Amino acid sequence: MTEAYSFAYLDESTKRMIRRTLLKALAVPGYQVPFASREMPMPYGWGTGGVQVTAACLVPEDVLKVIDQGADDTTNAVSIRRFFQRTAGVAVTEHTTEASLIQTRHRIPEAPLKEGQILIYQVPIPEPLRFLEPRESETRKMHALEEYGLMHVKLYEDIARHGAIATSYGYPVKVEGRYVMDPSPIPKFDNPKLSGNPAIQLFGAGRESRIHALPPYTRVVNLDFEDHPFEPTKADAACDLCGATTSYLDEVIMDDAGGRMFCCSDTDFCATRRAAGHAGRLAPGGEAA
Amino acid sequence: MSALLQVEGLEKRYGARIGCTGVSFDLFPGEVLGIVGESGSGKSTLLACLAGHLAADSGQILYRGRDLGAMAEPERRVLARTEWAFVHQNPRDGLRMGVSAGANVGERLMAVGARHYGAIRAAAEDWLGRVEIDPGRIDDRPRAFSGGMQQRLQIARNLVTAPRLVLMDEPTGGLDVSVQARLLDLLRALVREMGLGVIIVTHDLAVARLLADRLMVMKDGRVIEAGLTDQVLDDPQAAYTQLLVSSVLQV
Numbered sequence: 102m103t104e105a106y107s108f109a110y111l112d113e114s115t116k117r118m119i120r121r122t123l124l125k126a127l128a129v130p131g132y133q134v135p136f137a138s139r140e141m142p143m144p145y146g147w148g149t150g151g152v153q154v155t156a157a158c159l160v161p162e163d164v165l166k167v168i169d170q171g172a173d174d175t176t177n178a179v180s181i182r183r184f185f186q187r188t189a190g191v192a193v194t195e196h197t198t199e200a201s202l203i204q205t206r207h208r209i210p211e212a213p214l215k216e217g218q219i220l221i222y223q224v225p226i227p228e229p230l231r232f233l234e235p236r237e238s239e240t241r242k243m244h245a246l247e248e249y250g251l252m253h254v255k256l257y258e259d260i261a262r263h264g265a266i267a268t269s270y271g272y273p274v275k276v277e278g279r280y281v282m283d284p285s286p287i288p289k290f291d292n293p294k295l296s297g298n299p300a301i302q303l304f305g306a307g308r309e310s311r312i313h314a315l316p317p318y319t320r321v322v323n324l325d326f327e328d329h330p331f332e333p334t335k336a337d338a339a340c341d342l343c344g345a346t347t348s349y350l351d352e353v354i355m356d357d358a359g360g361r362m363f364c365c366s367d368t369d370f371c372a373t374r375r376a377a378g379h380a381g382r383l384a385p386g387g388e389a390a
Numbered sequence: 391m392s393a394l395l396q397v398e399g400l401e402k403r404y405g406a407r408i409g410c411t412g413v414s415f416d417l418f419p420g421e422v423l424g425i426v427g428e429s430g431s432g433k434s435t436l437l438a439c440l441a442g443h444l445a446a447d448s449g450q451i452l453y454r455g456r457d458l459g460a461m462a463e464p465e466r467r468v469l470a471r472t473e474w475a476f477v478h479q480n481p482r483d484g485l486r487m488g489v490s491a492g493a494n495v496g497e498r499l500m501a502v503g504a505r506h507y508g509a510i511r512a513a514a515e516d517w518l519g520r521v522e523i524d525p526g527r528i529d530d531r532p533r534a535f536s537g538g539m540q541q542r543l544q545i546a547r548n549l550v551t552a553p554r555l556v557l558m559d560e561p562t563g564g565l566d567v568s569v570q571a572r573l574l575d576l577l578r579a580l581v582r583e584m585g586l587g588v589i590i591v592t593h594d595l596a597v598a599r600l601l602a603d604r605l606m607v608m609k610d611g612r613v614i615e616a617g618l619t620d621q622v623l624d625d626p627q628a629a630y631t632q633l634l635v636s637s638v639l640q641v
Contacts, residue, residue: 246464250471250501257496258489260507261529326507 109156109189115139119157119312123303126314131276132244133227138310148181148206149307151223155204158219158303159185164192166200171208171349171366178206195369207270209291211348211370214300216317222285224306227313229273229283249281252324260329269334275322282313282321289323290333290349296321338363343374344381392455394419394555394587395440400449402432402439408611409435413449415606415616419554422581422588424602424619426595426634432611433591434559440589441476441557442466453555471501475548479560481540484547485532491518491543492528498551517546521576538569542576549580558590562597574600595638599623607631 107113115137122136141149159165165185169177173195181204182193194200197212204221214220230240233251243249252273259267272289276282284295285304295302295315302315315321323331336350341362348370350363362383365371375384395417402409410432417423425433438444440451442458451458458466470476478484486494495514496504504510515525521542523535532540541561548556561577562570578601581588592598598605598619605622607615607630615628626632 246467248467248501250497250503253500253505254486254489254493254497257500257507257510258493261490261492261511327505328508 106188108161109159109185110141111139111153111156115153116157119153122312123154123157123314126303126312127301127316129280130315130319131280131282131313133311133313135310136312138307141307142184143180145308146225147177148204148223150305150309150312151204151206151221151307152181152184152305153307154221154303154305154312155181155185155202156189158202158221159189159191161189161191163202164194164200166194166197166203166369168203168205168208168210168367170206171210171351172368174368196373197367197369207286207288208349208366209287209294211365211367212373214294214298216299218300220298220300220302222287222302222304224283224285224304224309224311224313227283227285227304227306227309227311229271229281244280247279249275249324252281253326256324256326256329260326266325266329266331272331273324275324276315277320278322281324284321288335288349289331290335292321292323292331293333295319336363339381340365340371340374341381341383343371343379343384345371345374345379391418393417393452394421394454395589396450396452397440398450398452400436400439400451401447402435402444403447408432409444410439410608410611413613415613417555417587417589419587420581420585421604422590422602424598424605425589425591425608426593426598426605427608428634429593431608433593433608435611436608437557437559437589437591441474442470471498472551473554475553475556477541477544477548477556477558477561479563481532481537481544484544485540487532490529490531491523491535494532494543494547495550498547502551513550517550518543520580521546522572538565538573541565541573545573545577545580549584549586552584554587556586556588558588560592560594561590562592562594570597577601595623595635607634 118137122134126134141152143149167178167182169175185191186193197210202219206223228240230243230251233255234240256266270288271283271286272292274282274284297318299317301317304313325331336352338350339346340350342364345365348365348367351366353362355361393416398414400413401411413436427433439446492511492514495517496510499510499513515528518525518528523539523542532543562573590601602619605619606613609630615622615631623635626635
């Protein structure tokens, strides 16, 4: 840890301000609490909100894991992990089960979370009604008065145009029967994991200066129609590296001839399975294609 | 029969200027009240006060015996999307242009808790048929509709929750005469069928003659004459009303 930095980069009064916001957000699940978002040494859209929440939650004993689209080894994950290694000197890990604090972009880990863990989401646009109603004054009023009919207009439009609810990420949810929340752009495959999760889930939006949260074991319901119920979706295939059939998959183009493969988006989950002896179609020493 | 709307001494000022002042009337279910007058006479201000878009400076509005001024905003907004309807002069102001006709009609249903896609769609198809829009165009955006169709779509969207009170701000403005005539026929039929209380603001005396049971003539923010439509138009008493009636071109 470099002496020039306060622990975890942010100064103590800023962390205090964010912690107070977090407490309020946890007390009113799903409600977007404004906070005085700081400029961070990274551009907006790279997780400035998540980083601030992480900085406010970190303690020296924490074990940090950072996920970018499920992966531990992509630019965003690597740079944020190094940032906190340098400024906070905390231990880091790639294993979901070993981490006490996980900052994530666009995924919930496949391995079930447990009590005592904190999952922090990077959120680009926290307002689920934003693309339906551009006025902030109006969306606040709609949240206050629970006027959420408009959200269903969007889902109606989806079905009318595509025959099914085509919203596949950032799928709107209702928290404890009260606030409608945008769960950040996680695939709707991950939505069921939001509900009744033993871990604390915190959502930080840096550019929009909003924090919202789900305390452990919060009831989260996906919005849908009676005759078009919510369905989590994934690619209809198995992971070509570890053979998993129940995880969320990335599709990777292999060559210019249309060759492609599927692999787990959660790299830790995939690696753990391979270490345990599971093998997929393209795994070295696995079954032949 | 009790009044749907009772207005007493309504006043709205814009600083020192008068928007409308001293307006009092009762509206009963199944009745159409026309408000006529030249532009700038306070018609639209009055309508906006009634709809709750503007806060009146003094006076009282009772809706089915309840004082709107004392009503909390949540309650007023619930009424606005269930029992009231507001038809804008420009359909673009009243429609959601980015979503299909079906979603436009279904929006009020979903706002009051409808959560069955099939049922919402069936209601939307039914209403498109009632306002003479081909139900086959249910998935088209309002942008793809003509001006007259957009206006009819706006009416369908407003009436789908069977409101009691409909406020219309020049619903036929900007439409050509034949489209206007069909729209008026449609409105007349719907008013009779559903027993709506309607307030219609217009500067077109022919529209007032066709639709309105009673007429209020406004000038400079004040009501200068009120009475049965035929009485006001055939035997105008106020000098301004006489001028207004005689200004209509005879074809």
